[in-house]
Every structure is written in C-alpha cells, then in structure tokens.
Amino acid sequence: MTKMDQPKTIHELTTDLASKKISVTEVVADYLTKIDQRNGELNAFLTVAAAEAKEKAKEADAVIAHDPDIFTKKPFFGIPVGHKDIFLTRGLKTTAGSKVLANYIPQYSSTVVKKLEAAGAITLGKLNCDAWAHGASGENSDFGPTKNPHNLDYVPGGSSSGSAAAVAADLLPFATGTDTGGSIRQPANFCGVVGLKPSYGRVSRYGIVAMASSLDSIGHLTHDVYDAAAVLEITAGKDPYDASTTDLPVPTYTKLLDQPLPKKFKIGIAREYLEGLTDKDVLSSLEAAKAILARMGVEVIEISLPHTKYGIAVYYIVQPSEVSSNLARYDGIRYGNARASFGDEAKRRIMIGTYTLSAGYYDAYYLKAMQVRTLIRQDFDQAFGEVDALLSPTSPTPAFKLGQNTADPLAMYLADVYTVTANLAGLPGIALPTGKTKENLPLGIQFLTAQYTEEKLLNLAYHFEKTLHGK
Amino acid sequence: MTKSKITREEISKVAKLANLSLTDSEIEKFTPQLAEIFAYIDQLGQVATDKVVPTAAVNNLNNVTREDTIADNRVLDQEEALGQSAKVEKNMFVVKAVIDND
Numbered sequence: 336m337t338k339m340d341q342p343k344t345i346h347e348l349t350t351d352l353a354s355k356k357i358s359v360t361e362v363v364a365d366y367l368t369k370i371d372q373r374n375g376e377l378n379a380f381l382t383v384a385a386a387e388a389k390e391k392a393k394e395a396d397a398v399i400a401h402d403p404d405i406f407t408k409k410p411f412f413g414i415p416v417g418h419k420d421i422f423l424t425r426g427l428k429t430t431a432g433s434k435v436l437a438n439y440i441p442q443y444s445s446t447v448v449k450k451l452e453a454a455g456a457i458t459l460g461k462l463n464c465d466a467w468a469h470g471a472s473g474e475n476s477d478f479g480p481t482k483n484p485h486n487l488d489y490v491p492g493g494s495s496s497g498s499a500a501a502v503a504a505d506l507l508p509f510a511t512g513t514d515t516g517g518s519i520r521q522p523a524n525f526c527g528v529v530g531l532k533p534s535y536g537r538v539s540r541y542g543i544v545a546m547a548s549s550l551d552s553i554g555h556l557t558h559d560v561y562d563a564a565a566v567l568e569i570t571a572g573k574d575p576y577d578a579s580t581t582d583l584p585v586p587t588y589t590k591l592l593d594q595p596l597p598k599k600f601k602i603g604i605a606r607e608y609l610e611g612l613t614d615k616d617v618l619s620s621l622e623a624a625k626a627i628l629a630r631m632g633v634e635v636i637e638i639s640l641p642h643t644k645y646g647i648a649v650y651y652i653v654q655p656s657e658v659s660s661n662l663a664r665y666d667g668i669r670y671g672n673a674r675a676s677f678g679d680e681a682k683r684r685i686m687i688g689t690y691t692l693s694a695g696y697y698d699a700y701y702l703k704a705m706q707v708r709t710l711i712r713q714d715f716d717q718a719f720g721e722v723d724a725l726l727s728p729t730s731p732t733p734a735f736k737l738g739q740n741t742a743d744p745l746a747m748y749l750a751d752v753y754t755v756t757a758n759l760a761g762l763p764g765i766a767l768p769t770g771k772t773k774e775n776l777p778l779g780i781q782f783l784t785a786q787y788t789e790e791k792l793l794n795l796a797y798h799f800e801k802t803l804h805g806k
Numbered sequence: 807m808t809k810s811k812i813t814r815e816e817i818s819k820v821a822k823l824a825n826l827s828l829t830d831s832e833i834e835k836f837t838p839q840l841a842e843i844f845a846y847i848d849q850l851g852q853v854a855t856d857k858v859v860p861t862a863a864v865n866n867l868n869n870v871t872r873e874d875t876i877a878d879n880r881v882l883d884q885e886e887a888l889g890q891s892a893k894v895e896k897n898m899f900v901v902k903a904v905i906d907n908d
Contacts, residue, residue, distance in 0.1 A: 442886045536865035549863050576880070578870040579863065648847040659824060666825070668899055670890040674826055682826055683836060686817065687843060689824040700847070705860030707853050712861060745842050761864030786864070 342505040345414050345562040352399070352413050353406045359399070359413035359457070363392040366415050366459060370506045377504060378481050379497040381420050382428050383460040388415070391457045405455070411569065412455030417510045419498050420461040421468055421544035424448055427458070431544045432476040432494075433466040434676040435665050445542025446577065447511060447553055447570050454569045459507060462497030466678050467662065468513055468546045470494045471521055471730075471751060474741055475680045482737070483526060485775055489734040492522030495556065499526040502556045503777075509557045509566060513543060514764075515550045516650055517729060517754025520781050523556055523766035525734040527777030529796075530556045531563040534786045535761035536581040538567075539574035547657035548579075550650075550758040560796045563765065564588035567789060583787055591790045592797040600795070602628060602782075603638035603722035608753060614732045620769045620778040624726060627769075627802050638721055640714045643756065645707050650755035651748055652691050652704035659688025683744060712760045715785075724795055725783040727753050729766050733776045753781070761786045765796045769803065812841040 343351070351357045367385050374380050395413045398405055405412050418424060421431045423441035430436045444452075452458070465475035473481040473496025481496040483489040484504035491500040495512030499522035502510050512519040514532035523530025531554045538553035545551060553570065557563045571585045604621070612618060625635050662685055667673040677685070691700035718725060731750055740747045757764045763786065768779045782799075784792040814837050821828045828836070884897055893900035 439890055442882050442889060443880075536867070575872060579865055579867065581865060581867070642853070645850060645853055648850045651843065652847055652850070663825070668891065668893075668901055669887075672892075677826070679835075682828070682832070683839060683843075685824045685826060686820045686836065686840060689820045690812075690816070690840075690844075693820070693823065699851070702860055703850050703853075703855060705862060706855035706858040707850055708861040709858050710853070710855070712864070744839055745846055748843070748846075759861075759864075 342558050343508060344558045345411065345508050345565055348414055348508055349406060349410070349412075353403070359392040359395040360389070362413060363388050363415055363457060363459070366506060369504075370459065373484075373504055373506060376482065376487060377484060377500050378479050379463055379501040379504065379506060380417065380460045381430060381432070381463050381478055381497070384427055384458055388457050388459050395455070395457065409453070409455035410565065411451060414456050415459045415507055416451055416456040417460050417462045417498065417501050417507045418448060418458060419464050419495050419510065419512050421464060421513060422448055422511055423542040423544070424458060424461065427461065429461060430478070431467050432464040432478060433678065433681070434477045435671045435674070437672065439670055443542060446539040446574050448542065450569050462495075462501055462510055464496055464498070465494035465680070467544065467658070467681050468494040468515060468518055469658070469680045469684055471517060471747060472496070472735075472740065473522075474737065475678060477678050480737060483734050483776070485527065485777060486734075488736055489776060490525065490737055492525030492730075492734060494518040495522050498556050499523055499528060499530065502526070502528045502558065509555055509562055511553070511555050513546070514552045514554055514758065515546045516654060516751050516758055519554045519556060520729045520754055520764055520766035524729040524768070524779035524781070525777060527768040527771070527779065528556050528558060529560055529563050529768070530554065530766040531567060532757065532764045533567060533571065533789055534763040535758070536579050537763070537787065537789065538570045539572075539577040539580050541574055541576040545661040547654040548661065549657060550654060552758065560765070560767070560793060560800045561589065561592060563796070564592055564793045581787060586790045588790055588793050592793055594794060596631065596633065596794060596798055597723070600633050601722040602633055602635045602724050602726050603718055604635060604726050605640040605643060605718070606637050607640055607643035608727050612728070612731060616733050616772045616778055617728045617731065620780055621726070621728060623769045624780045627799055628726070631798055631802050635726065636722065638718050638725075640718060640756070642707065642711045642714050643752070646711060646756040646759065647749060647752055649704045649707045649711060649759060650751065651687070652700050653708065653759070655684040655688035656691045656701050657688065659685045659692065680744070708759050711756055715756070715760045715762060719785045723784065723791065727781055727783070729753055729779065729781045733772055733778055757783050763787075763789050763792050765792055767796055767799060812837065812844050
C-alpha cells in the first residue's frame, strides 16, 4: 500500500496503475480505508458504495492483466471518483442532501456519471451537499454539515461541501460538483483544492437534480489543474439529452495546458470588487496572486464591472424563480417524500421564486432581473475586450465557523458577491489555492475568462500553479 | 417598481401557490426573513432598463430539436418507472382524487 503524504493526482495514479506499481484493488482499498477513518468526523460522504467499488476494482485488475492498452482506451481506468449527491447514479441512493429524497434510488444515471464510468472511473460513493444545492457552507444539508478537513470547527463551503472536503482530505482524487452561484469555486477555495466551473452549456446537466436551469454549471474538484483539464475532456460535449449544451467541439484541454501564454496577456481586477473588501487574509491572497502573475510577466490592470452591486439582487430573483419551478416536481407521488419534508432554505427559495413569478409581480421582479442580467453580461463583454481574464476572490472571507452565519439568510446570500455574476453571464471560472491563513485555513483566488474559452482559462491556471510552486 | 411589503397573508398565499403547507410558526418565522430579502432585491428598481432586451438563457441556442422517434435506450419499463413510488395500485401511481363524484 502506498504511503500518501502528498495526495496522488489522477495522472499520478494512472502512471502507477499503468506501470503496475499498484493495482486498482489496492488503490480502491486505500481510499476506502481513509474514508472509513475520516468520514465519521468529516461527514463528506452520505453513501459509500464499498462492496460495488471493490467488485469493480477486481474486474478492472483482470482487464489490466490481459489488456495493458486499456489506459489509452479508457483514460480514467481504475480511478476512484465521488459524485455530489445531486448527480443521479442508477441503483445508488441519491438524496440531493434532502429528506425529500432520503430513500430515492434513481432508475437512470446522469450523462456525466456515465461518461466518467465509460472512461473507466470507479464510483466510491455520494457526497454531502447543501440540500438541493441551496447554500454556501454545507450547513443546509438535511444530513448534517460537512466539516472543513483543515479545521473541523469551520465550514468547507458549499454547496459542493462534501466534494471539496473529500478531495481536500484525500478521500478521493477527484469529485464532481455543480456551480449555480459559486458552489464549486467557493468550497474549492475554503478547502484548498482546485475547483473548475465550466461555461454554462459546456457540460451536460442531464440526470443532475436541477437547481436553476439557466445558471447550473456542471464541474469538478481536483488536486491540480492538469486533472481539472483531464476531467473536463471527458465530461464536456454536446449531449442529445440536454438541449442547452453547446455544439462547440471539445478541445484536448490537457494538450493545450503548457503552451506559453500569449504575449501581452492582460488580467483585470474589477474596482467594484475591491470596494468594501476588508478581510486582510483575502486581500493578502489577492496580493500573492498579483505577485505570481508579475513573475509570469502578466500585466494586471484595474477594470470596471459597473453593475456588480446588483449581481446578488439579480441572482436572488432569477435563481429562486427557477428553483420554484424545478422543485415543483417533488410532489411525493412518483418518487420522494411529501413536500413537508423540505428544509427551511428550500421553502424560503421556493416561496421567493413563486412570488417573483406570480401575476402582478413578474414584470417588477423576474423580467427586471433578466434585463439587469443583460447589463451584467455586457459588463463582462466590455471587460473581455480590454483583458484576457479576470482575477478576483471567491468569497469576502476565508472559511468561517460552523453556525456563524446560519441565523441570517440574507447575510449568507451577500457573501456570494464574487461568484454569482459568472453564472449570470455563463462564464467559466477556476478556483485555485494560493496559501493559508495563520489559523491554517486555505486561501485562494479565482480566474474567469469569456464563455467557452476553457482552454485559455486552464492554460492561465496551469502556468499560475506552476509559478506558485516555483517550477 | 411596486414596493410590496411582504405580509403574513402574502406568505400564506404564496405557500398555497407553491403547494407548501406551512404551520403557523413557520409563517411567523419566514415572514420577517422574506421581508428582509425582498427589501434587498427591491433595489433593482433603481436600475435603468429602458429598451434593454432581457436575457433568459446564456447559450445563444434556439429551437434545438430532435427526431420525433422513441429513444429506446432512455425508456424506463413500467416496473422501473413505478419502482420509487410509495403508493402504486394496479401498475399506476396513486394520486389524490381531483374529481368529486358526489
């Protein structure tokens, strides 16, 4: 059994498996042991499919024995994965973090799950999340919050709380997640891992419990940028089962990573983001990022995103409106328990959305919000005319203590200021770790690029990561 | 923009529209929370949006269609389709009566 002081990345595991340094059975057993040791205190996994995973591992080793070429055909062969519990997995309980689906066993799998399985990945289990992906701390899970592996008194962020915590604690080499208003990027930063939010429409939403259909982005959390690119190569692409997926071909992201950045690559920081940002740790993380960019020879300039201050208001009209529609299907008739089983946050968002879409209020709220959404999108179009990428924090603070923000829903919403506008505009974003606070809590930043330019985003992130590690 | 103050009556009405049966104490709890949230989102009224085209989706796609044929690999058989329901009778989902025959 390998002694892991540094977490193994997907590409390292594949090298070890292909060279027969380690077997799939050993890899899976290793992760299951770690899950067994730590999940009690972390509550990252809601369901662990240990028996099934061990069986698949055995089968995988048999395949490797007679077909050493399997890793070329299936790039993720033998690699363990965990799925946020809103990804439907056929035959494996899927709860969406909610009592409404406490016993739901899906009759089909989501496209992303199927694509990863077809590439050879082995599902180890389902990961805890804020119920219905409503939240930014993990505290809205109906099955108890996930804890931050760096300090158990702190939240891991949300809503992909279990996904971020599991990767950070090395219980998995990677995990799937979703990002509707920041739910991959913020927990990635709170837990010190890489979190990729692809453009809207880049990855299929089919078979994933819908939160807000014009905002949901399907992504993942990994240990490094290379792995993030590798996963996207598998999951991205037009899906006939999701009419909102783009026709654009999927680049071989991993091959484009180490291309040199174009000369005169420019990064913008929005002045509106800096106004009111007082947290010394977050500010130092931005300074650290700027220093790295300077070493890379990248110019950083100040730009303006004038409608920034309306982002939360637009998001908290558009998103609950779409949530109220998407959660209407949970009527306890064809699946799931009665609507009385919804938690408080779900009920709040359903009611906000029902109100904003109702006769007499639709124009003042949803229509108005859609118009301001256009203005926000135009802000970004303008910005990307001046710069290649944007740099910002993902959150006004590092991870906070459990229970700190639960009394005031609005206060929790306001912390989404740096992440929601990327969803409103459909942009891709990546959260990268930069260091830690004195209290050992992770710090990080995010980069955003124009819609459907993930190759540019990943190229930048790859060089940033390399420079940060002094390579 | 109409500045609507969220009242207990409006919460009750909205809950009914959303098919959520709230207890009295829930209505007590949610009313001030929602009032605070709406006071915040009401600020959108300040933004000038004359002639701004609304954005409903961010993918520049229109009318994505497929052939009108059954996708066999996506069809659930009857047992699978009924398999997650708490109440099934004669191979049908059981719902509350909507027609009163009296």
